[in-house]
Amino acid sequence: MTDATELDRSPATLSAWIAVWCGVFAWSVTVPYTIQGSVIGVLGVIFVAISLWQGERLLLSPGSSGLLLAILLAAGDGAPPLLVLVGTTATILAWDIGQHAISLGNQLGSEAETTRAELTHIASSALVGSGIVAVASVASTLPTQPQPLISIVFLLLAAGLLAIAFGPRDLLSIEIPE
Structure with missing residues (x-):
């Protein structure tokens, strides 16, 4: 028999910390406006942190x-x-980056050098999220009296882009049965 060591399947550290930071940032948005939301947000951040700590x-x-x-x-x-x-974008980034951290840990283990893959994923997710925020903020500043339909179209476009960007990859792949 060989002496095989089992991999430590902890989440990727950098992505886990960034995901928790995104959650804290999303929570900080609620603090000046709602006490109930702040309490729920704290529980959300705690759940995200526990999930990433446990992998x-x-x-x-x-x-x-x-x-x-x-x-x-x-x-x-x-x-x-x-x-x-x-x-909202910070919340979605917390979920997406947290999922990626757990996947990397499960697939490669914590000893693997994953910094480049983590940074690439974080940067691309943040870029997509920033683009969606930009499109949606432009839509929210459009005049609503003469052209309410165009504002709705832009908001729906932003929601669709969020769903495509952060949705399950299985929904986007099409397999042709043989």
């Missing part, structure tokens, strides 16, 4: 959903649209 996806989605609910509560209590867009 399990079990609490990552509920934690991110809690952060999103906190952002929606802040929006209902008067948060500016740009702040809501940025907070």
Whole structure:
């Protein structure tokens, strides 16, 4: 028998820290506007952090959903649209980067050098998120009296881009049966 050592399947460290930071940033958007949202956001950040500490996806989605609910509560209590867009994007980035951190840890182990892959994923996700925030903020500044339809179209376009950019990759791949 060979003496095989088992891989440490901890999440990728850089991505895990960035995901938690994105969650804290998303939570910080809610603080000036809603107490209930801030409490829910704290629970969301705690769930995201526990999920990344354990390397399990079990609490990552509920934690991110809690952060999103906190952002929606802040929006209902008067948060500016740009702040809501940025907070929502930070929430989605926390989920996406956290998923990637856990996947890298499961596939390669924590001893593997993954910094370049992590930075590439973080940068591309942040770039897509920033582009969506830019499109949606332009749509929110359009005059709503004469052209309400164009604002709705831009907002739906931004939501669709978010879904495509951060959605499951299996939905985008098409396999032709033989």
